[in-house]
Amino acid sequence: MRFMQELTRNAVEALRVAFGVAGYTVDGVAGRLGERANGALARNETAAAVRRTASGDALDTMIRLFLLQRPVEETLVNKAFPGVDLVALGIVGRSGGEVKALLDIRPFADEEREWWVVADLTPGLDGRREVMRSDYVLGIAPASLSLVQLTVPVKVDRALDVGTGCGVQSLHLAGRVGRVTATDVNPRALQLARATAALNHVDLDLRDGSLYEPVRGERFDLIVSNPPYVISPPGGDLTYRETGFTGDAVVEQLVKQAPEHLTDGGWCQLLANWTCVRGEHWQDRLAAWTTDRAAWAVQREQLDTTEYVELWLRDAGLHGTPQYTTRYDEWMRYLDQQDVEAIGMGWITLHNVAGSLDAEAWPYEIERPIGPHVLSRFERREGLPKDLTALHLRVADDVIQETTGRPGADDPATIVLRRQRGMRRAEQVDTIMAGFVGACDGDLSAGQILAALADLTDRPVVDVLSDYLPQVRNLVVEGFLDY
Numbered sequence: 001m002r003f004m005q006e007l008t009r010n011a012v013e014a015l016r017v018a019f020g021v022a023g024y025t026v027d028g029v030a031g032r033l034g035e036r037a038n039g040a041l042a043r044n045e046t047a048a049a050v051r052r053t054a055s056g057d058a059l060d061t062m063i064r065l066f067l068l069q070r071p072v073e074e075t076l077v078n079k080a081f082p083g084v085d086l087v088a089l090g091i092v093g094r095s096g097g098e099v100k101a102l103l104d105i106r107p108f109a110d111e112e113r114e115w116w117v118v119a120d121l122t123p124g125l126d127g128r129r130e131v132m133r134s135d136y137v138l139g140i141a142p143a144s145l146s147l148v149q150l151t152v153p154v155k156v157d158r159a160l161d162v163g164t165g166c167g168v169q170s171l172h173l174a175g176r177v178g179r180v181t182a183t184d185v186n187p188r189a190l191q192l193a194r195a196t197a198a199l200n201h202v203d204l205d206l207r208d209g210s211l212y213e214p215v216r217g218e219r220f221d222l223i224v225s226n227p228p229y230v231i232s233p234p235g236g237d238l239t240y241r242e243t244g245f246t247g248d249a250v251v252e253q254l255v256k257q258a259p260e261h262l263t264d265g266g267w268c269q270l271l272a273n274w275t276c277v278r279g280e281h282w283q284d285r286l287a288a289w290t291t292d293r294a295a296w297a298v299q300r301e302q303l304d305t306t307e308y309v310e311l312w313l314r315d316a317g318l319h320g321t322p323q324y325t326t327r328y329d330e331w332m333r334y335l336d337q338q339d340v341e342a343i344g345m346g347w348i349t350l351h352n353v354a355g356s357l358d359a360e361a362w363p364y365e366i367e368r369p370i371g372p373h374v375l376s377r378f379e380r381r382e383g384l385p386k387d388l389t390a391l392h393l394r395v396a397d398d399v400i401q402e403t404t405g406r407p408g409a410d411d412p413a414t415i416v417l418r419r420q421r422g423m424r425r426a427e428q429v430d431t432i433m434a435g436f437v438g439a440c441d442g443d444l445s446a447g448q449i450l451a452a453l454a455d456l457t458d459r460p461v462v463d464v465l466s467d468y469l470p471q472v473r474n475l476v477v478e479g480f481l482d483y
Helices: 002-006 009-022 026-042 047-051 058-067 074-080 142-150 168-174 187-199 249-261 282-290 305-315 323-337 371-383 431-438 446-456 461-477
Strands: 092-095 098-101 104-109 114-119 156-162 177-184 204-208 220-225 262-277 293-304 340-354 357-361 399-404 414-419 426-429
Touching: 009 058, 009 114, 009 187, 026 047, 026 058, 026 104, 047 058, 058 074, 058 098, 058 104, 074 098, 114 168, 114 187, 142 168, 142 262, 142 340, 142 371, 156 168, 168 177, 168 187, 168 220, 177 187, 177 220, 187 204, 220 249, 249 262, 249 282, 249 293, 249 340, 262 282, 282 293, 282 340, 282 357, 293 305, 293 371, 305 323, 305 340, 340 371, 371 461, 399 431, 414 431, 426 431, 426 461, 431 446, 431 461, 446 461
Parallel strands: 156 177, 156 220, 177 204, 220 262, 293 357
Antiparallel strands: 092 098, 104 114, 262 340, 293 340, 399 414, 414 426
C-alpha cells in the first residue's frame, strides 16, 4: 500500500498539525454538524451533514472528504492540508479538479485522550450498495466501541490486542499499558494499524499471524479481542469478520488458550458469537471453554438462524444482489448441518485465577463504560469469605426500592431492589430480605440482622440463615450491598 510506504515522520506531523488547526476532533465535528446532522450520519445518511458543511473552510473540507465521502475541490483540499500531498500518500485520488478519499481518517476520543483512526471507507452511505473487498479493514464501529467500554480499567505492563484491525483497541490501551502487542492475519489491517499508531505517536508492536501464533511462549497481563467471530460457511471472504474455523471454534480457541498466554491474575476479554445447539445449553458450551478459570459470559442478544444470516448478508452488502439467495441457502444449510438453532452474541471475560463460569442472558440497558463494574464484580465474587455473618454491610448509594400492591393492603405484593449503575439489575425480594437490606447501615453484622429478623418472624435462626445467606451473597456480588 503506497500510503504506508510514503507516510514519513514529516508527513505524519503535517497531518497532525492540519487536523489540529482545523479542529478536526470528535467535539469539533459534533459542534459543526449539530445534533440532527450527527444523528442522520449515524444512520448512514449524509444529506443533512452536507448542508452543514458548505463554508469551504478546512473543517468542512475534512468532514466532506472523509466522513461524507464527497468529492471536494482540489484547491480546498490543498488549502486544508498545506504542504501535504494527499494524492502521493494514497489517502485521496484525483479526478479532474476534484479529489475523493480512498481511506477513512476520523477522530476518536475517550474521556482523557483524542486520536485519529485510519481505516477503509464506511460502506453503505446514503443507501449505496457496495460489496466490500476481502481484505477490508473496518473502522470505528459499535462492536469495537463496546469492547473499549468493556475493558477492565487496570494498569498493566503488557497487553495483547488479537485481531487489531485498524488499531482502535490498541489506542485505548496505550495510555495505561507499558507495552502493547497487536496482531492480525490481514496484512492490510496491519498497515492501517501502523498508520493509526504513527499518526497518534503510539508505539505498537505489530505482528502478523492467527490467534496466539505470533506470541507463542509469551504472557500478558491483559488480552483483548474483537475477533472475526461471524459463524459462516466456507466461502466467506471478509477477513475482518470471517475465518476458516468451523462454527464458533475461533472464539473457543481464544478462550481455551488464553490461560497459557496470561500472567497469574491476568485478564482476557473478547466479544463473541456462539452457537446454540439443539439439546445443549449454551452456558454448558461456554463452561467447557473456560474449564477451571473464573469467567463471566453475558449474552446480550440471541438471534434465530434466519435473523443471523440476514444480518450478516446485509452487512456484506449482498442484500438485493444476485448472490443473495445462493449465499443465504448455503449459510442455512451449513448451520442446519451443525444442529444450530440460534446464535448467541455477547462478551466473555476470563480472569486467570481458579474459579468457575457465570453465564447469563442480559439484553437490558447497561451503564457505559461497563468495564469498572466488570472489575468490581470479579473482585466481589472472588473476595467474599465463605461465612458472611460477620460482615457489616451497607446499601450501595445507587440502590432504590420499588413496591407495588393494592391500595390499603398491609403488605406490598412485590418488592423490587433496583440498581442505577453497572448492569442496572433488578432483584425481587420478600419482606424479610427487604428488611435485611433496609437494616444494612454498617452498624450490625449480617448475622445479627438475620437473627433479629428470625426473632421477629418467629422462625428458627438456622432456617433464616440457610434461606437468606445465599441471597445476601448474590446481592453483594451484584453490588447492591457493599462491605
